[in-house]
Amino acid sequence: MKTLVTESIKKAASFIKKGEVVAFPTETVYGLGANVYDIEAIKKIYTAKGRPFDNPLIVHVASKKDILVLASEIPELAKNIIRDYFPGPITVILRRNELISMLVTAGLGTIAIRMPSSKVALDFIKECGVPIAAPSANLSGSPSPTSYEHVLEDFDGKIPCVLKGPNAKHGLESTVIDCSSGIPHILRPGVITLEQLKGLNERVAYQARTGKIKSPGQKYKHYAPKAKVILLPNGSKELPASDSKKLRAYIGISLPLNLDGIASVRICDDMNDYAKNLFSYFRQCDREEMKIIYAEKVSEEGIGLAIMNRLQKAAK
Numbered sequence: 001m002k003t004l005v006t007e008s009i010k011k012a013a014s015f016i017k018k019g020e021v022v023a024f025p026t027e028t029v030y031g032l033g034a035n036v037y038d039i040e041a042i043k044k045i046y047t048a049k050g051r052p053f054d055n056p057l058i059v060h061v062a063s064k065k066d067i068l069v070l071a072s073e074i075p076e077l078a079k080n081i082i083r084d085y086f087p088g089p090i091t092v093i094l095r096r097n098e099l100i101s102m103l104v105t106a107g108l109g110t111i112a113i114r115m116p117s118s119k120v121a122l123d124f125i126k127e128c129g130v131p132i133a134a135p136s137a138n139l140s141g142s143p144s145p146t147s148y149e150h151v152l153e154d155f156d157g158k159i160p161c162v163l164k165g166p167n168a169k170h171g172l173e174s175t176v177i178d179c180s181s182g183i184p185h186i187l188r189p190g191v192i193t194l195e196q197l198k199g200l201n202e203r204v205a206y207q208a209r210t211g212k213i214k215s216p217g218q219k220y221k222h223y224a225p226k227a228k229v230i231l232l233p234n235g236s237k238e239l240p241a242s243d244s245k246k247l248r249a250y251i252g253i254s255l256p257l258n259l260d261g262i263a264s265v266r267i268c269d270d271m272n273d274y275a276k277n278l279f280s281y282f283r284q285c286d287r288e289e290m291k292i293i294y295a296e297k298v299s300e301e302g303i304g305l306a307i308m309n310r311l312q313k314a315a316k
């Protein structure tokens with residue numbers, strides 16, 4: 001299959017209308033989208049990614065009123081999140097409307113809904129005329145794509161169309177918050193922070209890796225480059241000594257003193273820059289065949305919680 005790379009929203013949407021999948025940019029990461037009502041097209045997403053069928057998809061809308069078609073009820077907190085943060089880098093889990101295929105929601109009674117703020121994404125979804133189910137546009141298990149080139153690394157020749165747009169503004173996937181029952185839980189930390197969400201409702205909770213898994217995606221290994229990722233304490237000045245000839249890389253905000261022998265270095269300006277660069281750096285390290293990536297830990301405040309979540313998964 002030849003993969004068309006286009007900047008034409010009309011052209012890209014024409015593939016969705018004929019039941020195909022299309023990779024498209026958002027402000028978080030690129031998504032691999034299909035018409036939410038087209039079961040055959042949805043199956044193509046799972047097949048292309050090698051994604052297990054028990055890991056549900058996020059449904060992307062271009063207008064707030066489409067949420068009412070997808071969800072059967074919208075609790076108070078979700079209303080406030082939608083008011084304050086839609087469109088934006090956050091996904092809400094709500095009770096699902098019966099008419100949505102179980103394939104999209106992996107048999108759950110809930111549905112994940114997000115309205116991206118990226119103009120290209122919104123224009124594309126509008127042009128498609130239907131909500132777009134889309135996971136991140138990477139092969140299952142590899143780092144999420146933050147540029148159209150990353151999408152091509154994983155899918156060139158395997159999907160019919162990539163809508164080329166700007167690089168992702170944030171570089172980490174959306175915050176996922178379950179508002180479907182009881183105490184609202186953050187299932188995946190992201191750009192919209194725990195602190196911001198607690199500002200709407202102080203009961204919003206986040207517990208890293210404990211208890212029963214609520215978000216199916218949490219049980220899969222994610223975000224992992226081929227290199228071994230080793231986490232270093234925040235502010236480390238010393239990189240571990242290594243007598244091996246293995247190609248080694250470093251990413252962090254602090255500048256360590258002993259970078260001799262480190263083949264690739266990415267010093268980030270601040271936490272937002274770290275978030276934005278992390279996945280793209282993992283992919284770069286894979287291209288350069290790095291064997292070890294040292295990554296500096298950050299404090300779990302603000303977006304630091306999302307960075308640490310991705311780092312811990314990558315280092316598993």
Ligand code: TXA
Pocket residue numbers: 026028029030031032055056057058091093105108110111112114134135136137172173174175176187188214215216217218
């Ligand atoms: O930023 C993003 O969220 C990107 C862009 C493309 O929008 N999408 C994305 O999708 O990261 P994906 O499929 O890679 O991650 C979606 C996460 C998975 O961990 C999945 O298990 C979880 O959301 N999820 C989806 N539906 C769910 C549901 N009904 N209940 C609980 N978790 C759900």
Ligand code: MG
Pocket residue numbers: 135136144
């Ligand atoms: Mg993903």
